[in-house]
Amino acid sequence: GNSVTQMEGPVTLSEEAFLTINCTYTATGYPSLFWYVQYPGEGLQLLLKATKADDKGSNKGFEATYRKETTSFHLEKGSVQVSDSAVYFCALRDSQYGNKLVFGAGTILRVKS
Amino acid sequence: DTEVTQTPKHLVMGMTNKKSLKCEQHMGHRAMYWYKQKAKKPPELMFVYSYEKLSINESVPSRFSPECPNSSLLNLHLHALQPEDSALYLCASSQEQEGSFYGYTFGSGTRLTVV
DSSP states (O other): OEEEEEEOOOOEEETTTEEEEEEEEEOOOOOOOEEEEEEETSSSSEEEEETTOOOOEEETTEEEEEEETTBBBOOOEEEEEEGOEEEEEEEEEEEEEEEEEEEEEOOOEEEOO | OOOOOESSEEEOTTOOOOEEEEEEOOOOEEEEEEEEEEETTEEEEEEETTEEEEEESSSSOOOEEEEEEEETTEEEEEESSOOGGEEEEEEEEOOOSOOOOOOOOOOOOOOOOEE
16 A cells, blocks of 8 residues: 655754655555655644645645655755744645645654754 | 644543533535544554545454545544543545545544543
């Protein structure tokens, strides 16, 4: 079945450091891919998305490029802030199962000032 | 209106109680979802409603009973829960049509504690 694998955390960075959170997927065809962010005590917010190969999603300084050759959708940010501390979930759309989203395990990001 | 609103935000209930979680959206989304999230885990799909009809039940115990009274509302009725059912319950909605799916919009969740 379809699945998403994320790098294990927590990831701890100093403010203004470069961020990469790895995400790879296993799926039939080319599913839409998403990154969601969850701040403490809150629900999930859509951070960015890509619907086809080579698409780049971007939002709030975060970027991710849909790479079909490596089945990856790594999240990057050039300079993190303390306010970016949260849990980040990579997800894919399982179109064979309605519009079900399949989530990765999540990666905790901690940014220190 | 681009929000999914969930009430209550917090709920403490006994194992013999009956309670309901409510979810509302006014974005015209015709798919609505219930997810359960345990601490430090990803959300787990429970139910999917498509055009007000239940389309997916992920083998959820019958002590959880979903209801979709209309296209804007989604309820989750709770009865005889166990302490292990304590979790964050998330509602989400999305467009349903092929070519119009841009991901879910999540509510902020109801934190449920069963005592």
